[in-house]
Amino acid sequence: MVDRQRGADADNDEAxxxxxxxxxxxxxxxxLSRLDGEALLVKELAAPFNISVQAVSKHIQVLVKAGLVRQERSGRVSRCxxxxxxxxxxxxxxNRYSKYWQDQFDTLALWLGAAERPKRKRNSRRQS
Amino acid sequence: MVDRQRGADADNDEAxxxxxxxxxxxxxxxxLSRLDGEALLVKELAAPFNISVQAVSKHIQVLVKAGLVRQERSGRVSRCxxxxxxxxxxxxxxNRYSKYWQDQFDTLALWLGAAERPKRKRNSRRQS
DNA sequence: TTGATATTCAATCAGACGGTTGACTAAGAG
DNA sequence: CTCTTAGTCAACCGTCTGATTGAATATCAA
Structure with a gap:
C-alpha cells in the first residue's frame, strides 16, 4: 500500500x-501512424506486421487503455x-523543454505552420 | 533473429x-523536471523521494541511456x-498529431511564447 | 447447418522493470 | 590511518510486458 500523495505533483499522472x-x-x-486519418480494422492494422494478430490486438488494448484509440465494434469487425x-x-x-532546442526552433515552428494548417486564419479558430 | 528492416520506417527507432x-x-x-535549469548531484536528486538512492541511481542510468541526462563525475560526486x-x-x-488538438491550439501556441523565453536573443530570427 | 472469418480470451514463457538490501570503490574530513 | 560520504555494482524478488499457441465467441456466407 504505497501512499500515493495524488495531486501533490502534477507529473505524477498515471494517464x-x-x-x-x-x-x-x-x-x-x-x-498510431496508420490510424492518422483513417479508421482501420484490427485485421488491417495487423497485416503489415509479422507478429500474430493476437499480439497486435494486445497492442491495441494498450493504446485503448492509454485513451489513444477507441474501438467500435460493428458485427464481426472492430474499427479502430x-x-x-x-x-x-x-x-x-x-514541449516544456523546447527552449533547449533553440537551434531547431525553426523546425519546431515549422510543423506549426506545415502541419495541416492550410491557411492561417488571422482570427478565430474555426471550431469544427 | 528478427529481420529488422532498419531505416525502412522512421518510427522503428530504438532511440x-x-x-x-x-x-x-x-x-x-x-x-528531469528538477534538472531543468540546474545540474544536481545524485544525492540531491534522490532526496525528495522515499525510495532508496540505488533506485534513483538506476532511474538516472535509464535517463542516461536515453541520452536525456549526462553525468560528469568530479571526485566523489556525480553531477547530473x-x-x-x-x-x-x-x-x-x-506534435505530428497537433492537428487533432485544434481546440487547444491557443494553448499550444502558448508555450511557444510563454515557456521560459525571458529574453529572446537580440539578433533573434523571429521575423515570422 | 456448416464453415470460414474477425477478434478476443487464457495459459504460458522469457526477459525487462522497479524496487530492495548488502557489499564495494573511491574520495574527503578528522 | 580511520571514518564517513557519494555513488555504483550485484544479487534477488515480485510484477509487468511482449510474444506465442490454442481455444472460445460471434458474425457472416454457402
Missing amino acids: LDRVFAALSDPVRRRL RLDAGPMYEAALWV | LDRVFAALSDPVRRRL RLDAGPMYEAALWV
Missing part, C-alpha cells in the same frame, strides 16, 4: 504514464479510430 | 523507444545535467 508507455513501442507507434486527445498532455510535457 | 520509455515513469519525469536533445525527436513525433 501520462500510460501515454508515454504506449508510445515507447515501435509497433504501437506504427499503429485514433483519439489523439491524451497525447496533448504528453506534447505539453515534452 | 525513440528509450526516450518515450524513460518518460513513462513519474519518478524519471520528476528527475539535462540534455533535452533526444527529446526533440519525441516532441516532433507527438
